[in-house]
Amino acid sequence: MAVELSLGDEVADLVERTRTFIDDVVLPIENRYAGDVMAAGGDDLRRELNAQAKALGIFAPHAPVEFGGLGLNMSERSPVFTAAGHSTFGPVALHLGAPDEGNVHMLAHIASPEQKDRYLAPLARGDIRSAFAMTEPSPGAGSDPNALCTTAVRVPGGWKxxxxxxFITGADGAGMWIIMARTRGEAGDRGGATMFLAPGEAAGISVDRYVHTYDRGMIGGHCEVTFRDVFVPDEDVLGEVDEGYRYAQVRLGPARMTHVMRWLGTAERAHAIACDYVDTREGFGGRLGDLGMIQQMVADNEIDLAASRSLLTQACWELDRGEHASDSTSIAKTFGAEAFSRVLDRSIQMCGGLGVSEDLPLARLANEVRAFRIYDGPSEVHRWALAKRAVGRARKRREAGGTVA
Structure with missing residues (x-):
């Protein structure tokens, strides 16, 4: 039986309308402000572009229909998110960027009906932005979530x-928070974390500073935030107490794949720019695109992009089937993050001096893509997890009396 990979007519039309909106409206703004979304207007720009996306019927393709979105599954989201990712402002324009997209996904699956009305509804509509507060300064949680140091202590009626x-993305100006805090055990212990919801104006939350990074496409920055006796009532516990890490898995796998989708669009854009350049630039008695070394770089880009799409398709298929998809999402994320950096590097090289100039967007796009090898888990951590699971499976087979020889 053949595997069906074609898009339905509705999704194909959505992809085309998204591409047109990105090309005609969003890309000119991004290029005018050299990819700096805050310089381009920040939240004011977001609200303006969101309104246009809503009018075109392309807003929040991932959000539940009952909350104003289009309700696409992971496989259907992929080409739409990729089309939006051709501009670094595209995710902001369609309200499908991090962390909001991942938070919408998690709230839709975990939040109580009351929490959905209070937090998911305004977030899905784009009335507010959100932040997911997990990562901490050393020795706190980072790639190792068990190092979580932030604590939540029971008090009458709730928690403090x-x-x-x-590195809390979107923290400055966030209208709601999802906060991961330890409710059992000590830093370094396995488990014992809980997720809490809080409005943006909650007392005791202080956005202290921006941690300046290479990328410039995120509204609200990547910030350092202090929580001082922040009171959260019992009704704003997200999920069950002490089960925060388990619930976070609802968000992590899909969010890694939507990152791949968005940055795949960026890499496709860079490759297209390079192909256009080498097809027209004359040198050494002909066009650069006719030279063997250039053709190898073009071909290697094609291979990296095609492989990334295939791995993404597999992971999304597993997620849509309700599978945990730990291996496939780690593989797609790790390969994609590194492949996109290779694509950007080759594209810059093919364009020579223009590649590192501001005449083309390639150098700044390379900065955007480089962060992906760290965001949502460094490549090394995903490799460690993949190897650990593979060796674990081999051990189980051996203990069960199985052989591979």
């Missing part, structure tokens, strides 16, 4: 949260 977070 204390701790410091760092």
């Amino acid at each position: 949260i204390n701790g410091v977070k760092r």
